[in-house]
Amino acid sequence: MSELKVYNSLNRAKEVFSPLVPGHVGMYVCGPTVSGESHLGHSRPYITFDVVYRYLQHLGYKVRYVRNITDAGHFEEEGREAEDKISKKAVLEKLEPMELVQKYTNLFHWGMQQFNTLAPSIEPTATGHIVEQIGMIEKIIADGYAYVVNGSVYFDVNKYAANYDYGKLSGRKIDDLLETTRELDGQEEKRDRADFALWKSAAPEHIMRWQSPWGVGFPGWHIECSAMATKYLGSQFDIHGGGMDLQFPHHESEIAQSTICNHEKPVRYWMHNNMITINGRKMGKSYGNVITFTELFSGSHPILEKAFHPMVIRFFILQTHYRSTLDFSNEALMASEKGLKRLWEAYENLNKLSYTTARNFDAELDARIVKLVNEFEEFMNDDISTAKVLANMFELAPVINSMKDKTIAVESISAETFALLQTQMKLYMENILGLQAVTDTGDDKLQGVMELLITIRKEAKTKKDFVTSDAIRNQLSKLGIALKDEKDGNTTWNIE
RNA sequence: GGUCCUGUGGCCGAGUGGCUAGGCAGAGCUCUGCAAAAGCUCGUACAGCGGUUCGAAUCCGCUCGGGACCUCCA
Numbered sequence: 001m002s003e004l005k006v007y008n009s010l011n012r013a014k015e016v017f018s019p020l021v022p023g024h025v026g027m028y029v030c031g032p033t034v035s036g037e038s039h040l041g042h043s044r045p046y047i048t049f050d051v052v053y054r055y056l057q058h059l060g061y062k063v064r065y066v067r068n069i070t071d072a073g074h075f076e077e078e079g080r081e082a083e084d085k086i087s088k089k090a091v092l093e094k095l096e097p098m099e100l101v102q103k104y105t106n107l108f109h110w111g112m113q114q115f116n117t118l119a120p121s122i123e124p125t126a127t128g129h130i131v132e133q134i135g136m137i138e139k140i141i142a143d144g145y146a147y148v149v150n151g152s153v154y155f156d157v158n159k160y161a162a163n164y165d166y167g168k169l170s171g172r173k174i175d176d177l178l179e180t181t182r183e184l185d186g187q188e189e190k191r192d193r194a195d196f197a198l199w200k201s202a203a204p205e206h207i208m209r210w211q212s213p214w215g216v217g218f219p220g221w222h223i224e225c226s227a228m229a230t231k232y233l234g235s236q237f238d239i240h241g242g243g244m245d246l247q248f249p250h251h252e253s254e255i256a257q258s259t260i261c262n263h264e265k266p267v268r269y270w271m272h273n274n275m276i277t278i279n280g281r282k283m284g285k286s287y288g289n290v291i292t293f294t295e296l297f298s299g300s301h302p303i304l305e306k307a308f309h310p311m312v313i314r315f316f317i318l319q320t321h322y323r324s325t326l327d328f329s330n331e332a333l334m335a336s337e338k339g340l341k342r343l344w345e346a347y348e349n350l351n352k353l354s355y356t357t358a359r360n361f362d363a364e365l366d367a368r369i370v371k372l373v374n375e376f377e378e379f380m381n382d383d384i385s386t387a388k389v390l391a392n393m394f395e396l397a398p399v400i401n402s403m404k405d406k407t408i409a410v411e412s413i414s415a416e417t418f419a420l421l422q423t424q425m426k427l428y429m430e431n432i433l434g435l436q437a438v439t440d441t442g443d444d445k446l447q448g449v450m451e452l453l454i455t456i457r458k459e460a461k462t463k464k465d466f467v468t469s470d471a472i473r474n475q476l477s478k479l480g481i482a483l484k485d486e487k488d489g490n491t492t493w494n495i496e
Numbered sequence: 497g498g499u500c501c502u503g504u505g506g507c508c509g510a511g512u513g514g515c516u517a518g519g520c521a522g523a524g525c526u527c528u529g530c531a532a533a534a535g536c537u538c539g540u541a542c543a544g545c546g547g548u549u550c551g552a553a554u555c556c557g558c559u560c561g562g563g564a565c566c567u568c569c570a
Contacts (some may be wrong), residue, residue, distance in 0.1 A: 030570075038570095045570045170565075171500060186506075221568075244501095250569085273570075274501095275517070280562065284569065320509060325502080325563075332508045335520035342519090345533085387510055391518035401534055405527090466529060469505030483532050492533095 002381045004059065007323060009247065009270040010169050014383055019238050020268065025061045026237035027053065028229045028267075029032050030246055031123070033070040034104040037292040038111050040242075040313070041276050041283040041329065047314050047434075048273045048322040048384075050117035054432050057382055061396075066232045067120040068225060071101040071107075072208055072218060097208050099125070111293040116434045126224040129211045133219045135225040136261050137198045137212075145260045149189040151201030151215035157194040160256050165290070167268060169255060170248035177491070196253050198223050222253035229254075235262030244272040245282075267283045273322045278303065280327060291328075305330040308337065311438045315340040318386040318433055335352045337438075343390070344437060346397035349404040349430050355411060355418045362412040364400035365399070369417055372396055373424045389428060396421070405487055439494045454483070454491045 004017040007324045019025045029049045046067075091142045112119075126133075137153055140146045146155050154272045160166050169482055174194060197220035202209040209216045229237065235258070242251065251270065258266035275282045291301050299307030315334040320326045372392045379388040400421075402408040410418060429435050441447070453472055460468035473483045480496045 032570075033568080035568095041570050043570085048570095109551085172566075173499080175498095245565070245569055248565060249498095249567085275564075275570075277563075282564070282569090286569090316508090324509080327508075329508080331520080335508060337520095341518045343535090384514090385510080388517080391510065394518055398535065405534065407535065461529080464529075470530070477532090482532070485528075485536085487527075 002378050004055075004381045005383055006269055006271055007383045008268075009272045010267070012171075015269065017238075017269065019061065020236060021384060023060070023062060024058050025063045025239065026233035027056070027063060027065050027239040027241065028225070028237065029065070029067045029120075029231055029240075030225060030242035030250070031068040032108050034108060037294065038108045039103060039283065039293065040291045040296055042108075043111070043115060043293075043313055044276050044317055044322075044326070045241065045243050045273045046112060047115055047317050048115050049271075050115075050243070050434060051318065051386060051432065052239070052271070052384060053120075054434060055384065058432055064122065064124045064233065065118075065120040066124065066229065066353060068121060068228050069101075069105055069125045070102075070224065071098075071105070071125050072224070085208050101127075109295065109490060111310075114293070114297065116311070116436050118434075124228045124232065125209075126219065126228075129224065129228050129231065130219065133223045134199075136223060136227050136230070136257065137219075139261045140198065140257060143260050146198055147191065148214050151217060152189060152197060153214055153220075154190050154198040155198050155220075155253070156191065157196065157256070158192050160260065161194075164256070164259060165193050166256060167252065168254050172252070174249060196222065196249060197222065198257070203409055222250055223257060224265070225250070226254050226257045229266065230258060231263060236264050236266055236268065237268045238267075240267040241273070242272055243273045247272055251353075253324045262284050274325045276317075276326050276328055278328045283328075303330075306334075308333050309438050311436055312337045312340055315390075315435060318435075319390055321383075321385060321387050323383075327431050338461060339394070340435070340438060343393055343397060344429075344435070346400045347393075347418070347425055348437075350400045350422060350425055353400075353403055353410050353418075353422075356413060357411060357417055359411045360409060361414065365408070366413040366417050369396065369399065369413060369421055373420055376424060386433060389433065393429070394424070396425070439496070442495060450481070451492050454493070457483075458491065 003016045006017050007013070008015045029045065032038055037099070049065075049067075053063055053065050079481075137146065140155065141148070141153065144156075145160055146153050157166060158174070167173055199212060199214055201215055201217040206218070208218055210218060213271055227492070229240070240254075255266060277283065278287075278291075281287050281289060283289055283291070291303060291305065295301040295304065296313065297310060299305075312333060316333055319328065319336060319339075354439055372395055375392055376389050379385040379392070399408060405412050413421075437467050442450075453476070456470045457469045460466075460472075476483060476493070482494055482496055484492050484494075486492060
């Protein structure tokens with residue numbers, strides 16, 4: 001049996017995963033900033049790490065999965081310049097900042113449910129951990145790696161870089177960072193351009209504000225993750241995940257802060273998912289190509305030709321390795337939609353099959369099935385290669401469908417192999433990849449009506465009254481209900 | 497400008513130097529009252545130019561594309 005290997009961004013290599021505490025895994029994933037509605041881009045990390053979470057649990061680990069909600073600090077919001085937007089909008093609309101944050105948090109949770117992601121073990125908020133953040137900053141100042149200017153606190157990157165490996169995660173050299181030409185807010189207060197804020201003094205109109213030893217202000221952009229990860233996972237933990245765009249400066253800063261504060265390297269395995277692009281471009285507000293969850297599921301966005309079911313998005317994402325960019329297009333999504341439908345139907349067919357007594361044993365087929373099924377684990381162990389798992393499932397689909405159509409006898413493989421096929425397909429489809437049925441089967445009343453219609457149509461067909469039988473099928477089709485006449489004479493239906 | 501990633505058949509995408517990825521679309525066939533679904537068969541692709549090698553999509557170099565990060569960002 002192979003061991004789980006994951007690609008560690010810190011060392012740029014696949015490494016055997018071995019947790020700090022045997023049997024337990026601590027995993028932190030950067031959560032969303034809830035200053036606006038979640039979008040397609042957000043779906044990737046949370047679905048990716050949902051599968052990682054599920055797989056680690058499958059391997060028998062007790063996982064503490066921490067995913068934060070960023071609800072404080074320096075926000076951006078649609079149609080406004082970079083400022084603390086939550087506050088501004090809140091003032092204008094006379095809303096409590098927390099009211100706005102709650103709204104987008106709820107929408108995020110709703111989206112996560114649609115994608116069938118498991119809830120994290122702990123979902124801490126930045127605003128709920130101001131005390132911890134202040135405490136961490138105090139320790140960093142005490143150690144001489146931060147300085148106070150006009151009520152703001154900055155991290156001394158140069159001093160850190162002299163003693164530690166700053167830039168290792170993002171492959172950056174401190175000298176290169178000094179050449180940045182951007183003008184940033186508060187730049188003039190910093191001793192060095194590379195320094196970053198731990199605490200920022202708040203202007204009087206700033207509503208999100210907290211008392212601190214340095215005056216009234218709000219926490220810097222990176223300290224919340226360090227504080228919450230430390231609190232719930234300890235000064236060193238196993239996995240830290242997030243999007244590749246967070247590698248620098250966010251994660252690099254996290255390492256620096258935590259290292260000074262806790263005197264050890266915070267994270268053992270850094271995992272970064274790649275971006276979703278649209279026409280080769282990263283999705284981002286500045287590109288004007290953001291598709292929100294609600295737009296995605298309803299099809300109400302100029303880029304979209306139709307609505308896409310959340311499961312289709314999930315499947316689409318899992319068809320690509322998490323470290324590759326994934327290019328979005330209507331065509332690609334429609335391909336995923338069809339592929340998922342076919343795969344899921346094969347899976348349902350498999351669940352309906354039953355095994356009686358072995359006969360006409362087909363050793364070659366048996367061996368092929370065993371190989372394809374056993375590779376599920378091998379592929380997952382190879383840096384979570386969900387795309388390959390799905391490819392194998394697609395290879396199994398024709399075999400399963402042939403068993404259903406009885407062109408291949410279920411009993412031509414061993415009872416053990418059949419059981420393996422059924423249990424592993426269920427395990428991987430539902431528990432590990434977290435896929436679900438796309439079509440709903442309606443309620444009991446609809447079931448009854450459909451049975452009635454199918455019976456009437458069957459009688460018409462028996463009488464060769466194809467006008468009636470086709471009328472029933474065509475009318476139902478217009479309503480989005482598809483009828484399929486199976487080889488065994490039965491008719492099945494599903495809602496498209 | 498700096499750092500890094502990347503370029504696979506109509507589209508999307510796996511690819512660890514030699515052995516079919518897979519999906520969608522397309523073509524043909526089987527089944528079928530018709531349809532849908534399903535099954536079978538089929539494209540022989542790796543940006544270009546060199547190099548290493550018995551052998552490269554896979555390693556190296558150059559050229560040309562594309563992208564990410566360097567600023568909040570999943």
